[in-house]
Amino acid sequence: MSDTGRIVVHMDLDAFFAAVEALEDPALAGKPLIVGGRPEERGVVASASYEARARGVHSAMPTYRALALCPDAVVRPARHGVYGGYSRRVMAILREASLLVEQMSIDEACLELTDQVEDWEAGVEVARQIQRRVRQEVGLSASLGVATNKLVAKVASDHDKPGGLTVVRPGEEAAFLAPLPVRVLWGVGPVTAQKLAALGVETVGDLLRLDPGELPARFGSQGVHLARQAQGLDDRPVVTEHEIKSLSQETTFARDISQPEALKASLxxxxxxxxxxLHRRELAAGTVAIKLRYADFTTVTRQMALAVPTDDAETIYRAALVLLRRTWRRGQPVRLLGVAGQRLSAPAGQLSLF
Incomplete structure (x- = not known):
């Protein structure tokens, strides 16, 4: 199916952890709020309200540094079980809207409406309904992007936060991306951005003005991929979980991370x-894997077989932590971190790592 025939929606919950904490405790509404570890425990920021972000606080920042920027911020510990409950409610709304939903993380998902609505206007209306239902039924703000593919829909969802709905219609993709910083494209981290800046490339539009052969010549296959993205092209399908032989989650950090505590918190x-x-799909993983991508885009994966398949978060974390200690070159900045459960099967009671 061509890009022009597709209708893809990307949904991203706004400051999710902090928003849930404010929803659970209305006294926190409108205040600078940090969700994460305590500074005396060398904690890091997992999420921050927009009031705290306006003061320079961002995720993966050490909490002591966040409090130096925003001394009056309230710090709350992360409660992942609570956030998981809210996430399930939101994802249920998405699955009522489409049969094709790909959950990217606890607060982010992509859905395809191509064969489920009559035209573009109907697709945009579905996105509006999703946004309205998430606000009214769950109490959370969501930003959505509607476009012809996953790349542009994702960028569009970030375009008007919080609470925005950005629509990029067929044929508008390249013009929409052109004025944006080149770092909005997948695979462009600080190192690649610096190399592109040396070529005079600051925006996505600058990429399009390069000689067609220059990107592949300098960046190889990554250059070919960047050239396609700059045109707003992306043919990756929306993949539902029942089609996946492994379940994984990964995050690309806004800034490369080299602090052990920050990596452990993300892990x-x-x-x-x-x-x-895994729990939602009634599956267990027989193997845990991690993926590390360094600032120079070197990517390393490692995996560990478990004695018994598991869907237990603590067991998965312990295995992933062992793999991280074996794999990470201490002090080397990390751009991307991922965890995966592989060799999936039905759960088998109380499970352990060894």
């Missing part, structure tokens, strides 16, 4: 996300 969150997805 825990990813492990809990994988466990939640």
């Amino acid at each position: 825990l969150e990813l492990s809990q996300g994988v466990a939640e997805r």
Whole structure:
């Protein structure tokens, strides 16, 4: 199916963890709020309200640094079990809207409406209904993007946060992306951005002005991929979980991470996300794997077979932590971190790692 024939919606919950905490405790509404570890425990920020973000606080930042920027912020510990419950309610709304829903993380999902609505206007209306239902039935703000493919829909969902709905119609993809920083494209981290800046490339539109052969010559297959993205092209399908032989979650950090505690905090969150997805599908993983991508785009994967298949978050985290310690070159900045459950089967009671 061509891009022009597709209708893809990307939904991203706004400041999800912080929003849930404010929903559970209305006294926190409108206040700078940090969800994460305590500074005395070398904790890191898992999420921050928009009031805290306006003061420079961002996820994966050490909590002590966040409090230096925003001394009056309230700090709350992350409660992943609570967030999982809210996430399930939101995802249930999405699955009522489409048969093709790909949950990317606890607060993010993509759905395809191509064969389920008559035309574009109907697709946009479905997106509006999703946004309205998430607000009215769950109490959370969501930002959505509607486009012809996953890449542009994702970028569109980030375009008007919080609470925005951005529509990029067929034929508008390249023009929409052109003025945006080149880092909005998948695979463009600080190292690649610096190399592109040396070529005079600051925006996506700058990529299109390069000689067609320059990107492949300098960046190889990644350059070919970047050239396609700059045109707003992406033919990846929306993949539902029943089609997947493994369940994984990964995160690309806004800034490369080299602090062990920040990596461990992210690893825990990813492990809990994988466990939640396994539990929801009534599956257990016989193998745990991690993926590390360094700032220079070197990617390393490692896996560990478990004695018994599991859907337990703590067991998955312990295995992932062992793999991280074996794999990570200490002090080396990490751009992307991922956790996966593989060799899926039905759960088998109380499970353990060894």
